[in-house]
Amino acid sequence: MKSRVYESAVLFNAALDDDTIKNLIARIKETITVNGGEILDTEDWGRKRLAYQVKRSKIGYYVIQRFSSLPDLIPKLERYYQLDENILRYLTIALSKDALEQIEIDKSQQSQLAEEVEEIIPVPLVEADEDEEENTVKEE
Numbered sequence: 001m002k003s004r005v006y007e008s009a010v011l012f013n014a015a016l017d018d019d020t021i022k023n024l025i026a027r028i029k030e031t032i033t034v035n036g037g038e039i040l041d042t043e044d045w046g047r048k049r050l051a052y053q054v055k056r057s058k059i060g061y062y063v064i065q066r067f068s069s070l071p072d073l074i075p076k077l078e079r080y081y082q083l084d085e086n087i088l089r090y091l092t093i094a095l096s097k098d099a100l101e102q103i104e105i106d107k108s109q110q111s112q113l114a115e116e117v118e119e120i121i122p123v124p125l126v127e128a129d130e131d132e133e134e135n136t137v138k139e140e
Contacts, residue, residue: 004068007092008065009063010090011062013086014061029065031076035069035073035077037073038067045062045064055088078090
């Protein structure tokens with residue numbers, strides 16, 4: 001079998017504290033690597049308001065992981081997701097070459113945008129003269 005690139009989006013219960021969520025993410029990474037997968041990228045989106053309630057939760061904690069593995073890892077990973085009561089929802093998809101290219105383009109555009117923002121020089125605030133302040137107080 002040939003190794004493929006997958007993307008797995010996981011929605012955790014946002015009521016958990018940050019340390020517990022970090023441990024859950026680490027266990028998912030461990031599950032992937034122990035079964036022969038390689039983590040390529042992890043996006044931690046954090047807590048977000050949900051469009052509708054999922055298992056009586058209005059807020060969820062999103063994590064997206066991209067990894068390469070053989071297809072036989074996916075049933076094991078999804079079984080782990082099903083058994084963990086702190087995971088509200090999950091979705092694992094195989095990424096096409098076009099999707100991988102688009103992800104790389106988006107990352108390069110994001111880094112360019114970040115560089116442009118750093119280059120912008122902040123405009124200093126102009127302090128009002130004391131005379132102008134007195135005039136505004138008198139007018140009131």
